[in-house]
Amino acid sequence: GAVVSQHPSWVICKSGTSVKIECRSLDFQATTMFWYRQFPKQSLMLMATSNEGSKATYEQGVEKDKFLINHASLTLSTLTVTSAHPEDSSFYICSARSLGKGEGSPLHFGNGTRLTVT
Amino acid sequence: QKEVEQNSGPLSVPEGAIASLNCTYSDRGSQSFFWYRQYSGKSPELIMSIYSNGDKEDGRFTAQLNKASQYVSLLIRDSQPSDSATYLCAVNIGGNNDMRFGAGTRLTVKP
Numbered sequence A: 001g002a003v004v005s006q007h008p009s010w011v012i013c014k015s016g017t018s019v020k021i022e023c024r025s026l027d028f029q030a031t032t033m034f035w036y037r038q039f040p041k042q043s044l045m046l047m048a049t050s051n052e053g054s055k056a057t058y059e060q061g062v063e064k065d066k067f068l069i070n071h072a073s074l075t076l077s078t079l080t081v082t083s084a085h086p087e088d089s090s091f092y093i094c095s096a097r098s099l100g101k102g103e104g105s106p107l108h109f110g111n112g113t114r115l116t117v118t
Numbered sequence B: 001q002k003e004v005e006q007n008s009g010p011l012s013v014p015e016g017a018i019a020s021l022n023c024t025y026s027d028r029g030s031q032s033f034f035w036y037r038q039y040s041g042k043s044p045e046l047i048m049s050i051y052s053n054g055d056k057e058d059g060r061f062t063a064q065l066n067k068a069s070q071y072v073s074l075l076i077r078d079s080q081p082s083d084s085a086t087y088l089c090a091v092n093i094g095g096n097n098d099m100r101f102g103a104g105t106r107l108t109v110k111p
Helices: none
Strands: A004-007 A010-013 A019-025 A032-038 A045-051 A067-073 A076-081 A090-096 A113-117 B004-006 B011-014 B019-025 B033-038 B045-050 B054-058 B061-066 B071-076 B085-092 B099-101 B105-110
Touching (some): A004 A090, A010 A019, A019 A090, A019 A113, B004 B085, B019 B085, B019 B105, B045 B061, B071 B085
Antiparallel strands (some): A004 A019, A032 A045, A032 A090, A067 A076, B004 B019, B019 B071, B033 B045, B033 B085, B085 B099
């Protein structure tokens, strides 16, 4: 149980274009999903917390107009990298915990999306 | 002070040895602690969770928690080359719904 599916697993796009990444909880519902970014040989950095039916909460230094998050249902959150630039190239990972389970439960991670902007 | 601190390593142990990974955290109110393993180019996978002081064993893995010292560790017995990965310590910051990760410790188990 507690499977999180992330799509696509990798994407290459040209500078200036936008890329959408989907994160789905397959066998549980999640009111909250989390988006992380990881640069090579660095730790996971929380970008934003996606809340079902309301606005996402962004971490300091993360541009909300550049990284658009939509959490339209209890099983789907999307991250859109708008006007991507080479410095946005990174490994993006989503995660979620089951509905009704508070901070005591672990996060379940998607397989990640490797974004390369040329 | 970082919220969650780990030695970045690399930590190298011979096959069959015990690998000891350490983590400290800053928020005394934290109640939930996790160890994740991340292979290169992959996303993290949960190994252990621990909530109470003391030891928790699961197969070759033992998590240890000392809330008074704000310290959590992971022991890997009979280390195998397949255990070579980065191990991430994660802590739920007290009162919040998000999880903070340490920088990770890179472990190499040599055959």
